[in-house]
Amino acid sequence: MFDQLKEQPADKILALMQAFREDPREDKIDLGVGVYKDAHGNTPIMRAVKAAEKRLWDEETTKAYTGLAGDPLFAERMRDLVLGDSVSAEQVAAVATPGGTGAVRQGFDMVRLANPDATIHVSDPTWPNHLSILKHMGLPVAPYRYFDSDTGGVDFAGMIADILKARPGDIVLLHGCCHNPTGANLSMVEWKHAIEKINEVGAIPMIDLAYQGFGDGLEADAAATRAVVEACPETIIAASCSKNFGIYRERTGILMAVSQDPSRKKVTQGTLAYLNRQNYSFPPDHGARLVLMVLGDDELRADWEAELEEVRTGMLELRRLLADELRQRSNSDRFEFLAEHRGMFSRLGCSPEMVEKLRADHGIYMVGDSRMNIAGLNRDTVPKLAQAIVDVGI
Known part of the structure; x- marks a missing residue:
């Protein structure tokens, strides 16, 4: 039976993650994987979740x-x-x-x-x-x-x-x-x-x-x-x-x-x-x-909401920074939509060939349809991305 199985198409995002890991460049930027990252590139455990886990460890009496x-x-x-x-x-x-x-x-x-x-x-x-x-x-x-x-x-x-x-x-x-x-x-x-x-x-x-x-x-x-x-x-x-x-x-x-x-x-x-x-x-x-x-729990919920708000506003700040950098470097406001978008992702709307050029020439990894994870950026990498976008002619 197993000899009748056909190889399934590779997941493009997982393949992108593997290519990023294998890239030796130290200044590479991962904007592909769809998870939130802080300014240090980590996906942290939220404070309230960690506190709840500790409480659960003490209080849980069954795994039924x-x-x-x-x-x-x-x-x-x-x-x-x-x-x-x-x-x-x-x-x-x-x-x-x-x-x-x-x-x-x-x-x-x-x-x-x-x-x-x-x-x-x-x-x-x-x-x-x-x-x-x-x-x-x-x-x-x-x-x-x-x-x-x-x-x-x-x-x-x-x-x-x-x-x-x-x-x-x-x-x-x-x-x-x-x-x-x-x-x-x-x-x-x-x-x-x-x-x-x-x-x-x-x-x-x-x-x-x-x-x-x-x-x-x-x-x-x-x-x-x-x-x-x-x-x-x-x-x-x-x-x-x-x-x-x-x-x-x-x-x-x-x-x-x-x-x-x-x-x-x-x-x-x-x-x-x-x-x-x-x-x-x-x-x-x-x-x-x-x-x-x-x-x-009122205390845990308040802390969770506060940290979630920090995450949200941090991504909005990165959006604003990127839009401003692109305006300055391209002398155009055509990227203003990036500041208007919401959530982790934006889509540049450029061709797969331009996305590949970003990867090959600048070490910037995003999905082939030009979806990028805004949370993969920080204050130091925003200017690099903005210049790369301008350089490849997006």
């Missing part, structure tokens, strides 16, 4: 399973963090998942179980793993226009025109905030218009919320998701704790299914638990336990 859906208290606190008071608890079914990726996969599984003919409409571009998972599952995909490489913003007219092609029961996959890979976000006015059109065609929104707290703040970053669940009959939400709690390797996420009709919660909750059982049975608990401890 928590349940197919995970600890209900984790779901409750994540529901409050993401949805606030936009809907009632009776409207939300939820299960813990192995990271935000697990939540995305489980959400697609639920869609396939409920409506095998549904087409998944995804932004062009989107997080590559969205497309990889959908291809692996055999679900039909239709792109909708999103990023305008000329302006560095959203092609909103194109987006709406393409969403209007969706059929009743189709899924429109949306990024809740900090769009990956572009960093370009909808305004709230645009969100409300998009919601109207999704409802008009009878499609169902699915929101990937991977970066809450990295854009404009915890509440502001949740505003679009809350507007969607308030206005749409049904919504699917895949949320990650990897970035805002810094617990990447703990694989902590949650899948929520929201209905305006509370009577649907029982069956939906049972379906989500069933899907967990089929895929990995009981979800991991360590990361989820840390999250619920931080969110449930």
Whole structure:
């Protein structure tokens, strides 16, 4: 049987990481890998998370399973963090998942179980793993226009025109905030218009919320998701704790299914638990336990929010510095969009050949579509990147 297996395409980001490690240049810059880094190039454990781990070590008395859906208290606190008071608890079914990726996969599984003919409409571009998972599952995909490489913003007219092609029961996959890979976000006015059109065609929104707290703040970053669940009959939400709690390797996420009709919660909750059982049975608990401890303790939560705000404003400062450096060195304001983007990522909108030239000539590593991780920069490397961008003629 094994001789029938075919070699799978290499993950481009993992290949980029390997190439970076093998590059002997001391002044190389890694803007490819999608994790937050501080000014020293480290991905630190957040203070509140470390304190919760110490407390957990003292207090935990068992490693028994928590349940197919995970600890209900984790779901409750994540529901409050993401949805606030936009809907009632009776409207939300939820299960813990192995990271935000697990939540995305489980959400697609639920869609396939409920409506095998549904087409998944995804932004062009989107997080590559969205497309990889959908291809692996055999679900039909239709792109909708999103990023305008000329302006560095959203092609909103194109987006709406393409969403209007969706059929009743189709899924429109949306990024809740900090769009990956572009960093370009909808305004709230645009969100409300998009919601109207999704409802008009009878499609169902699915929101990937991977970066809450990295854009404009915890509440502001949740505003679009809350507007969607308030206005749409049904919504699917895949949320990650990897970035805002810094617990990447703990694989902590949650899948929520929201209905305006509370009577649907029982069956939906049972379906989500069933899907967990089929895929990995009981979800991991360590990361989820840390999250619920931080969110449930006033002192830990305050420290977590303070550190998260430091992370967020630090990335905004780097964006501003880079935009200013590029204006000075290029005598143009065409890179101002970098300061307007939000989250870890921005997309320069240049060709793969220019990205390769940045790597070969300047030791600057970014994904081939020109996505770069702003958090991979610091005050010392911003001028180097700005000059390299100008030198290669972007």
